[in-house]
Amino acid sequence: MRIDTPVAIVGAxxxxxxxxxxxxxxxxxxxxxxxxxxxxxEHRVRAGVLEQGTVDVLDECGAAERMHREGLVHRGIxxxxxxxxxxxxxxxxxGGRSIVVYGQQExxxxxxxxxxxxxxxxxxxxxxxxxxxxxxxxxxxxxLKGGEEIELACRIVAGCxxxxxxxxxxxxxxxxxxxxxVYPFAWLGILxxxxxxxxxxxxxxxxxxFALYSMRSPAISRLYLQVAPDEETVNWPDARIWRELNRxxxxxxxxxxxxxxxxxxxxMRSFIAEPMQFGKLFLAGDAAHIVPPTGAKxxxxxxxxxxxxxxxxxxxxxxxTETLLKAYSQTCLKRVWxxxxxxxxxxxxxxxxxxxxxxxxRLQRSELDYVVSSRAASASLAENYVGLPFDT
Ligand code: FAD
Ligand code: DHB
Numbered sequence: 280m281r282i283d284t285p286v287a288i289v290g291a292x293x294x295x296x297x298x299x300x301x302x303x304x305x306x307x308x309x310x311x312x313x314x315x316x317x318x319x320x321e322h323r324v325r326a327g328v329l330e331q332g333t334v335d336v337l338d339e340c341g342a343a344e345r346m347h348r349e350g351l352v353h354r355g356i357x358x359x360x361x362x363x364x365x366x367x368x369x370x371x372x373x374g375g376r377s378i379v380v381y382g383q384q385e386x387x388x389x390x391x392x393x394x395x396x397x398x399x400x401x402x403x404x405x406x407x408x409x410x411x412x413x414x415x416x417x418x419x420x421x422x423l424k425g426g427e428e429i430e431l432a433c434r435i436v437a438g439c440x441x442x443x444x445x446x447x448x449x450x451x452x453x454x455x456x457x458x459x460x461v462y463p464f465a466w467l468g469i470l471x472x473x474x475x476x477x478x479x480x481x482x483x484x485x486x487x488x489f490a491l492y493s494m495r496s497p498a499i500s501r502l503y504l505q506v507a508p509d510e511e512t513v514n515w516p517d518a519r520i521w522r523e524l525n526r527x528x529x530x531x532x533x534x535x536x537x538x539x540x541x542x543x544x545x546x547m548r549s550f551i552a553e554p555m556q557f558g559k560l561f562l563a564g565d566a567a568h569i570v571p572p573t574g575a576k577x578x579x580x581x582x583x584x585x586x587x588x589x590x591x592x593x594x595x596x597x598x599x600t601e602t603l604l605k606a607y608s609q610t611c612l613k614r615v616w617x618x619x620x621x622x623x624x625x626x627x628x629x630x631x632x633x634x635x636x637x638x639x640x641r642l643q644r645s646e647l648d649y650v651v652s653s654r655a656a657s658a659s660l661a662e663n664y665v666g667l668p669f670d671t
Pocket of ligand 1 (some may be wrong): 291442444579
């Protein structure tokens with residue numbers, strides 16, 4: 280079977296779904312294909328911090344109604360180290376900006392509902408996805424759906440299929456340059472039915488390793504522990520997790536413990552593929568770049584990418600002009616590298632590195648000390664955390 284569509288979008292994560300919605304608002308239809316089921320993508324627990332700019336994008340495109348009802352506006356975070364607690368006040372340091380804590384899977388649910396209500400096509404559980412003729416003006420995406428071969432004949436392919444997708448891999452060898460760091464630790468993340476010990480997020484740098492306290496609602500906590508890079512969740516029964524969280528975050532008082540609803544280990548890497556385009560294929564989000572999660576930038580740069588891409592595609596279909604499409608990678612990479620720098624810096628400042636000697640350890644402490652004692656340094660953290668304004 281052949282389906283004609285102006286834009287084929289590979290991947291129904293936040294990047295692919297938001298792109299499809301933004302294009303729809305520009306009067307451009309698309310087909311989204313996704314290897315997983317709707318239920319799977321709607322329940323995949325990942326990030327939870329939305330920058331002010333991400334909130335604004337969701338607001339402007341009518342996708343923020345439930346987020347405003349259920350999301351939690353946060354005006355600061357706490358840094359904890361050496362038994363000290365220090366609050367970074369976002370509005371006071373950034374001229375009034377703040378963040379919203381709202382689960383990524385809730386954003387995904389909201390976008391799927393919006394797309395389907397508007398008659399948008401999202402084809403879940405596609406197999407054997409492949410992209411073809413990317414350098415021609417008529418690229419194609421092929422896949423199997425329920426055993427049937429389907430070909431999408433399109434003019435633009437958006438590769439929004441995450442780090443392990445097929446789109447980046449389809450670009451011929453030698454075209455892309457890769458920049459990468461793999462960190463010597465991972466995060467064990469849990470979702471727990473336990474009330475928050477604090478109204479704000481706590482980033483703790485502890486001699487036993489980094490810990491992060493976050494939340495999803497007044498009754499659900501999201502917590503992370505630095506663990507070994509090859510760690511497996513079977514080694515972390517619930518009692519061990521709570522014991523470790525109490526040690527690193529407890530601050531004298533015990534955390535309220537509750538049933539653990541979800542557990543997972545995420546490796547930590549920085550990765551950038553340049554350029555983010557090849558012919559009529561445009562990569563967006565994790566398909567093009569990965570940040571370590573410290574600082575919660577992954578979802579936010581995915582949103583920033585598709586904001587740029589939707590405008591470029593709209594210009595292309597409205598006037599045949601490729602100016603914005605040609606500039607796509609360059610436009611995005613400036614913001615991507617800023618988020619990469621910030622995420623790398625937060626990661627380096629807050630984690631235990633097995634290879635650190637006394638010199639590096641003292642430098643790390645000095646960095647933390649500077650961040651909490653200098654208004655300029657606190658403001659630098661705050662303005663990156665709430666998200667830099669969009670250039671255009
Ligand atoms: P994704 O959300 O990965 O979406 C890509 C989609 O493409 C997926 O639905 C996938 O199933 C689909 N797909 C893959 N291959 C194919 C194919 N061949 N054909 C069709 N579809 C395909 N960021 C933070 O800021 N904080 C966090 O705590 C955090 N935790 C994370 C935990 C994990 C386990 C992971 C993997 C990421 C985490 N991130 C976190 C990063 C953040 O979630 C991502 O940056 C964000 O999901 C990027 O959105 P995306 O749409 O680009 O990619
Ligand atoms: C969350 C994840 C992060 O990576 C982070 O820096 C802050 C919060 C979260 O999942 O809530």
